[in-house]
Structure formats: structure tokens, C-alpha cells
Amino acid sequence: MFKVPPVPARRLPELLRAMPKAELHIHIEGSLEPELIFALAQRNGVALPYASVEALRSAYAFTNLQSFLDIYYAGASVLLHEQDFYDMAWAYLQRAAADQVVRAEIFFDPQTHTSRGVSMQTVLQGLHRACEDARAQLGVSAVLILCFLRHLSEEDAFATLEQALPYRDRIVGVGLDSSELGHPPEKFARVFARCRELGLRLVAHAGEEGPPAYIWSALDVLKVERIDHGVQAVHDAALMQRLAHDRIPLTVCPLSNQKLCVFPDLRQHNLGTLLDAGLAATVNSDDPAYFGGYINDNFTQVFAATGLTAKHAYQLAFNSFEASFASDAEKRDWEHRLKGVFERFVEHD
Ligand SMILES: Nc1ncnc2[nH]cnc12
């Protein structure tokens, strides 16, 4: 492993912003800024229950995951046409490129759209075109992960998978999101088994609000390769050992956890505990338009609040590349660039 050179603390925020990184936990519908929601509502003639951008933004005061999801699904109702999905994803990808994101594995929730009469083709064509343009114009490697909504039935998830199969080459994998409590991973055992047979990569939200048991079953029943959030693992020593031993990546989202009251305060966030226990944690933005920051805001704020170091920063960026579904050649290239950035920040006095 690369020996991380000493970096003066005052230069840490600059280093966090400059280092290349992969974002592995971003819901594209959660990147819809209030301004874009209003612009799309006007373009599509959709009525919104808020009088202004400011009124909408001031409704973003959440007490738990469900209180956020209610507003998040309402915001997505302005998305009707392929160009809407393109504009949303392109806005995110430009922001990501500015934060030195070299790889983005983007979640999307097709059931939120197909249930309103928007076709899978409309959703996927818009998102896929933005990903292609990101590679060509921004140098960002971007892929899509289809998420099943866990508050809906497994039958609905199977129907969604069926609709996506004609576009199989446009998705790298599947995930599981939405209301966690009361919807354990086991509910989706058969659809995940089918996705595995199809060669799709598997991830699932687990241990955001839900208990460690949901992380165990995401691993052992769904057979996922990464856990989204997973911060509740600290309450189960045997699970911590398993995650560390198997180097199962956790896609941690500090500002999301703060805004959804998973931790009372960012200073109490357990990212440092997870890293120091040898877990392959990464930092991500989840729903940046709703939680007050994109990936670099997540890095700088959690580092300032919890006193993490340059060594942690290197580990987090390295983990993000290793945990990605990118090719080995891409990973080696990003790791080389990462070392180059760290070497530039060495103190020479
Ligand atoms: N943080 C989160 N947890 C579960 N489902 C989500 N969908 C969008 N953001 C989510």
C-alpha cells in the first residue's frame, strides 16, 4: 500500500476537493435541485404544491427517512420526457466532474416513473445519453444501477426487471432502496437471485435506519457485493468482523445521515470507527439536492466534524475505486492519479 505522505491539516480541505474519487451512492432523482424542479414543472405543465423555489426548499426539514421520501417522490413527478431525465443527469454529472469524480455509479428508481405512465425506455434513454456525454465531454465514467423500491412488492420488482431487460446493456446492476424498516431484504430474495443469474451486479441499502440483521440478510440472502449505508453495523461485533474480513464496501453518506437524524450530530458520525476497524467505507452524497451538499461537501464537512486525517482521505478514495464496478485498467489509472495528487500536497519545508 502507498505510504501516505504527511499533509498539513490546513491543506486537508483542498486535498479532499482535489483528489480523484468515485461516487457509488447517488440517487439521480435526489440530485433534482428545486430550481430544476420548478423549471421542469413549468416546461411540462405540472402543478406543484409549493408557491416558490424558496417555499419548496424550506420544506426540506426531515425527521427520518420516510419524511424525506414523501417529498423526494413528489419532486420526481415533474419528470415526464426523455430530455427531462437527460437534463437532470447532465446537471449532476457536471457537478460531479467539478468535484473530481472520475466514476459515478448512478441509482435510478424506475417504478417512481413507470407508475405515472412514463416508460422505461424514456427513463433509460435520457439517463444513458447523459452518461455517454459525460464520458465523451467530461471524462467521467458513468454507469446506471436500477433500484427496486422495497415498499412495493417483489412481484412489482419482477415486472420492472422484465421491462428493463430490452435495455440490459444500459445497466450495470440492481439495487434496493426506499423505506427500509418493515421491508427486509428477504422480501426480494427471488428477484435478486434472477438478477444474479442475468449477470447483473448486486447492491442494497441496509443498516441505514434498519438493524444489523438487514445487513446480514442483504449479504447472505440477496448476495449483494456492496452495502449502501451500513452504518448500523457498529452495533454487531461479528458483523463488523465479517465486513472487514470480506472487504465488503459500505457506501456511507454523512450529510444524509445527519439530515435524516441517523446521528444526532455530524460530530457523532461513525465513519472513522468503520475505517479504523478495517472496513472498506466510502463517502457519497445520496441525495445531494435535499441534504445540503454534493460529494466534496460530504468529505469536507465530515472530516471537519470528526477530525479524520489525510490517511483516511487516501483510504476513502482508494476504497471508492476498489469498490466500483469499473475495469481493472480504469482502477489502476485512477489509483495512479490519486497518488500523484497526494504527492503534490507534501509539505516541503
Ligand atoms: N437514503 C435513502 N434511503 C433509502 N432510499 C432512498 N431513496 C433515495 N434516497 C434514499
Ligand SMILES: [Zn+2]
Ligand atoms: Zn441511498
